[in-house]
Amino acid sequence: MKKIIFQQRKKLAVVASALVAVFMLTACGVDSKQSAPGKNTDSSPQAAANYPAKGIEYVVPYAAGGGVDLVARAVADAVGKKWGQPISVVNRTGGGGAVGAQYALAQPADGYTVLANVVSNTSMMAASYKNPAIKLEDQQLVARIVKDAPAFTVKSDAQWNDFNSFSEWVKQNPEKLSWTTSGVAGYSTYVAAEWLHQLGVDVGKTRMIVTNGTADSLPLIAGGNALLAVHPVSEVATMVNSGHLKILAVSSTDRSPFFPNVPTTAEQGFKDLSAFWWTGLSMPKGTPEAIVKKWSDTLAELAQDPEFQAKLKTMKMEPSYLNTADFNQFVTQEAAYYGNLATQLGIVK
Amino acid sequence: MIESIISLGQGFLTAVTPINLLMAVLGAFIGTFVGVLPGLGPTSAIAMLLPVTSVLEPSQAIIMLAGIYYGSMYGGSTTAILLNIPGEASSVPTCLDGYQLARQGRGGPALGIAAIGSFIAGMVGLVGLVFFAPFLAEQAIKFGPPERFAVMVLALTVTSGLSGGSLVKAAIMGLFGFMLSLAGLGTFSGLFRFQFGIDALSGGFEMVSIVIGLFAITEVLKNIGERQTAISPDQIGNVYPSRSDLKQSAGAIAAGSVIGFVMGLLPGCSAAVTSFLSYDIVKKFSKRRSLFGKGAIEGVAAPEAANNATSSAGFIPLLSLGIPASPPLAVLLAGLMIYGVQPGPLLFSQQGGFVWTVIASMIIGNVALLLLNLPLIGLWARLTRVPFGVMGPVILMLSVIGAYSVRNSLFDVLVAVLFGFVGYFLYKFNWPVMPLILCFILGPMLEQSFIQSMSMSAGSFGIFFTRPLALAFLVVAALMIVISGLLVRRTKQRLQQEGSGQISPLS
Numbered sequence: 001m002k003k004i005i006f007q008q009r010k011k012l013a014v015v016a017s018a019l020v021a022v023f024m025l026t027a028c029g030v031d032s033k034q035s036a037p038g039k040n041t042d043s044s045p046q047a048a049a050n051y052p053a054k055g056i057e058y059v060v061p062y063a064a065g066g067g068v069d070l071v072a073r074a075v076a077d078a079v080g081k082k083w084g085q086p087i088s089v090v091n092r093t094g095g096g097g098a099v100g101a102q103y104a105l106a107q108p109a110d111g112y113t114v115l116a117n118v119v120s121n122t123s124m125m126a127a128s129y130k131n132p133a134i135k136l137e138d139q140q141l142v143a144r145i146v147k148d149a150p151a152f153t154v155k156s157d158a159q160w161n162d163f164n165s166f167s168e169w170v171k172q173n174p175e176k177l178s179w180t181t182s183g184v185a186g187y188s189t190y191v192a193a194e195w196l197h198q199l200g201v202d203v204g205k206t207r208m209i210v211t212n213g214t215a216d217s218l219p220l221i222a223g224g225n226a227l228l229a230v231h232p233v234s235e236v237a238t239m240v241n242s243g244h245l246k247i248l249a250v251s252s253t254d255r256s257p258f259f260p261n262v263p264t265t266a267e268q269g270f271k272d273l274s275a276f277w278w279t280g281l282s283m284p285k286g287t288p289e290a291i292v293k294k295w296s297d298t299l300a301e302l303a304q305d306p307e308f309q310a311k312l313k314t315m316k317m318e319p320s321y322l323n324t325a326d327f328n329q330f331v332t333q334e335a336a337y338y339g340n341l342a343t344q345l346g347i348v349k
Numbered sequence: 350m351i352e353s354i355i356s357l358g359q360g361f362l363t364a365v366t367p368i369n370l371l372m373a374v375l376g377a378f379i380g381t382f383v384g385v386l387p388g389l390g391p392t393s394a395i396a397m398l399l400p401v402t403s404v405l406e407p408s409q410a411i412i413m414l415a416g417i418y419y420g421s422m423y424g425g426s427t428t429a430i431l432l433n434i435p436g437e438a439s440s441v442p443t444c445l446d447g448y449q450l451a452r453q454g455r456g457g458p459a460l461g462i463a464a465i466g467s468f469i470a471g472m473v474g475l476v477g478l479v480f481f482a483p484f485l486a487e488q489a490i491k492f493g494p495p496e497r498f499a500v501m502v503l504a505l506t507v508t509s510g511l512s513g514g515s516l517v518k519a520a521i522m523g524l525f526g527f528m529l530s531l532a533g534l535g536t537f538s539g540l541f542r543f544q545f546g547i548d549a550l551s552g553g554f555e556m557v558s559i560v561i562g563l564f565a566i567t568e569v570l571k572n573i574g575e576r577q578t579a580i581s582p583d584q585i586g587n588v589y590p591s592r593s594d595l596k597q598s599a600g601a602i603a604a605g606s607v608i609g610f611v612m613g614l615l616p617g618c619s620a621a622v623t624s625f626l627s628y629d630i631v632k633k634f635s636k637r638r639s640l641f642g643k644g645a646i647e648g649v650a651a652p653e654a655a656n657n658a659t660s661s662a663g664f665i666p667l668l669s670l671g672i673p674a675s676p677p678l679a680v681l682l683a684g685l686m687i688y689g690v691q692p693g694p695l696l697f698s699q700q701g702g703f704v705w706t707v708i709a710s711m712i713i714g715n716v717a718l719l720l721l722n723l724p725l726i727g728l729w730a731r732l733t734r735v736p737f738g739v740m741g742p743v744i745l746m747l748s749v750i751g752a753y754s755v756r757n758s759l760f761d762v763l764v765a766v767l768f769g770f771v772g773y774f775l776y777k778f779n780w781p782v783m784p785l786i787l788c789f790i791l792g793p794m795l796e797q798s799f800i801q802s803m804s805m806s807a808g809s810f811g812i813f814f815t816r817p818l819a820l821a822f823l824v825v826a827a828l829m830i831v832i833s834g835l836l837v838r839r840t841k842q843r844l845q846q847e848g849s850g851q852i853s854p855l856s
Contacts, residue, residue, distance in 0.1 A: 064680040092756060094552020096534050098541075099756075102548060133541070133551065178805060184537070209494075209804045210537050212797070215673055225493035225805060238692065239670070244490075349540060 048290030061100025098133035111291035127338035128185030144280040147320035148232035149252035163249035178207040179228040180217035234316040360705030376416020384424020391677035407688035412710040434565040439620035442628035446648030458590040470606040470654035474661020494801035499822035526785035530792030549760035558752040558761040566769025598650035609658030624652035
């Protein structure tokens, strides 16, 4: 009996010590990362000149396969080869992009953790919430990399063939318009709201259907469960080419090179629609200037690189580089514009 | 159709080049290996290995990734059966009977049936892919939010039978699971809810850490508490399934394949949903119903067949429409896009050679998986000889790694440990955990399809009753509730007649 109890205790001890050991291991892992700034954050010019001396973590706060992820992977691949250091894309999903962004911006400001940003978790987030989960002030915006125009997309056998007659119909029947978006403060919401606002239609009268994103939203349109989807051209291209959907208008100043036959919104009389999708790069606040510049310059070279351009082309995207100064100014203006729109529409939370 | 067969034949010619064959086998092997590690499922396996494959040619890389996908789906069943650790939610039903079989020294046959069931279901799925892909993808698109909502309701009622004992206890546990799923970003509001000021909770609870806690860690605690010998060391028994095992499983494999395949075509119906559903349907129609949960080999065959059929079926909307039905397929889609392959209906006409090569390689990969795993079963089964004093800490360590690695978050590890204790107390006081897991999985889908339906109808419930398909599912669901209510009462009466007034809870 005594022996059994002893054995049992021994087992317990083994299990407990294993648990403790594992916890210590993981804790150390976390610690060594967080204690790094104390030892390593060296903002001296040498540190920047030697940068990167090790691999870089490129945080994508969204699931693999989306637009932000694809661009990040193309950039990580090209820049990694150029600098001779591995750049690993890490998808930290959840909270509509907040979880990954909060993590990345809390890392040491040494350039070894960078964050993929996108219009919806910067300008639009700042505009939509009184207390946004990620604040613009908390990050060092580095550069814009790619932009993509929104496409007003309906089912291929829908009754409208041009944007004007569709807009006219919506004006007459606002309560019949059902449209999809990836969140109340999502990208599609701003594009659609901007258009409805200009038409003089009350957004609250229309039927907004919140989805998980493009993979969830496009089948709703193709299956006749909703009328309109507003997504970047790159995300609707597949199902438009397959004959399931058609684009009534692309919202930009120039026609999309991928759909040269589709007129722009401006051509159809909507001069002031300006919302579009873009993605770029951020870093934790306080990253040495030389490192920010190195990234920004490299991304500028990349935008001119034929191989990179070809890769974007297969994704139906185009480079649209802005350097650090221009990018900051652009985001500030954009956030103010969306903030104004959000207040007028009453969607600020 | 003849065209499909000719194209497939050409695909085979390309696929059997030594390098492509090697990629298919290598992918299946790596996938199985990663899948055996708990917590590391197909999604993380593909995401981790995506950069590694980028040195290969596009078709080689996709062949390898598909192999990894299949392999890791299969590998998850090994730990479910031998250690009661479901690597992911879709292996939870496999644990129910698989682990019991392993404890009775029949781990070998259980693993064998899992391999054979997965193989047959995988082949059924691929045949469906070859012949019906474009047609089926078109049908799935018509399935809107109201229909999806009705199917979820049906799934909940069908699987409520899993509770075994009290329906009230099952309902309470289901509600608990649903509440857990609410934490994080609200689907509709876009605001954080039930976050309690914890940053890590803004992404909600991670399913894998809850599953690992409730199963793996609870199992270790049970062993400490009750000194059960995990698995009797002297009896591993026959390594291969006997003829009678195969006979008993044949129906379950067929049912699992069909249910898994058909449901797998619907967007949002993950392998977890179909494996639960087929387990319960097979159980409901089995003559040996009382054996389920105590080591019925069909209870392993059905969910394993279903989850593999679902993974194959997922390729249909992926390749023909570019719609990924589950997270691992979304990562695979990223892989395709990186290699410049644009999935969609045009894929078959524009890059037919490529697609057919990949489909042919998937068939080769499935065969490789079977040939690879049957001989290895002896090796896996020998794992069960390891005494608990060694196994317990190993299980704990693997659990911690598994819970951590999904989101690289220490918070998830704490959640797993917490749910390990929760699971232990639930077990002690006879509360079923199955409804909790199921509602946690279905909760977000149920909520979202309900809200989407209501947005579509501008707030009218009529939408569920005016669409024929949705109405049909709801009627069947209502019938299921009535029938299972009657069945439970009858069983209770019979048990009382036979002198034992208690129904033993399943979990």
